[in-house]
Amino acid sequence: MLNLHALSKSFGALNVLSNLDLSVPQGEVLGIIGPNGAGKTTLFNLIAGVQTPSSGEILFEGKDLSRTKVWDRCRLGIARTYQVPKPFTNMSVFENVLAAGLHGGGQKMRDAAERAEEVLETVELAHRKNTPAGDLSLLDLKRLELAKALGSNPRMLLLDEIAGGLTDAECDSLLQIIGGVRDRGTTIVWIEHVIHALRRLADRIAVLHGGNIIVSGSPDEVLQNAHVKQVYLGVEG
Numbered sequence: 001m002l003n004l005h006a007l008s009k010s011f012g013a014l015n016v017l018s019n020l021d022l023s024v025p026q027g028e029v030l031g032i033i034g035p036n037g038a039g040k041t042t043l044f045n046l047i048a049g050v051q052t053p054s055s056g057e058i059l060f061e062g063k064d065l066s067r068t069k070v071w072d073r074c075r076l077g078i079a080r081t082y083q084v085p086k087p088f089t090n091m092s093v094f095e096n097v098l099a100a101g102l103h104g105g106g107q108k109m110r111d112a113a114e115r116a117e118e119v120l121e122t123v124e125l126a127h128r129k130n131t132p133a134g135d136l137s138l139l140d141l142k143r144l145e146l147a148k149a150l151g152s153n154p155r156m157l158l159l160d161e162i163a164g165g166l167t168d169a170e171c172d173s174l175l176q177i178i179g180g181v182r183d184r185g186t187t188i189v190w191i192e193h194v195i196h197a198l199r200r201l202a203d204r205i206a207v208l209h210g211g212n213i214i215v216s217g218s219p220d221e222v223l224q225n226a227h228v229k230q231v232y233l234g235v236e237g
Helices: 040-048 070-076 093-104 109-122 138-151 168-183 195-201 219-223 226-233
Strands: 002-011 014-024 029-033 055-060 078-080 156-160 187-191 204-209 212-217
Touching: 002 040, 014 040, 014 212, 029 040, 029 195, 040 078, 040 156, 040 187, 070 078, 070 093, 078 138, 093 109, 093 138, 109 138, 109 168, 138 156, 138 168, 168 187, 168 195, 195 219, 204 219, 204 226, 212 219, 212 226
Parallel strands: 029 187, 029 204, 078 156, 156 187
Antiparallel strands: 002 014, 002 055, 204 212
């Protein structure tokens, strides 16, 4: 579904990503980990279209999106969440998700409204649909962030540290929702520092370090890798 070929991004003399290759098949849950400054957010920004690569290709279902605008990528089926939730605080929960369907997904009003209702049931926010988004707790803001992404009806979902800041119980409730999204066939690429979340749901983990993928494999393989322990966990393998 997603193929990155020789993807590079520089900011002046700073090379953040360098000739990165990565493929994500349809239906996979791919976790991405790496130390701070490894380029994880830049990678997401390139896939989503917030930034353009210095060189290389971003292929989504065979189509080169390297210069495609953010909103066009969203309508092609790519949606993302943000590490720090970004709701329209003065709008209701329902209106936030409705806006995602209308403007992100390009849906007609009736379809967007039906999708919003469905998504709010999925993320367990239906009972708060009329609540101003600015009044939500952190867990509900995370649920809303996920709901906004799902409102555009994506085929690929980019999750940016969605479990961060939650208690174990809150994280567990969110993981159940994400697991349901996966089970319905949505491909997920997921940056996360909460390792037990990735261990539970990811099919594969890729480790980003020094602007490139240094290890990729099953969660257990990657987390037991001596090099990964050294560069990411700061311990000798």
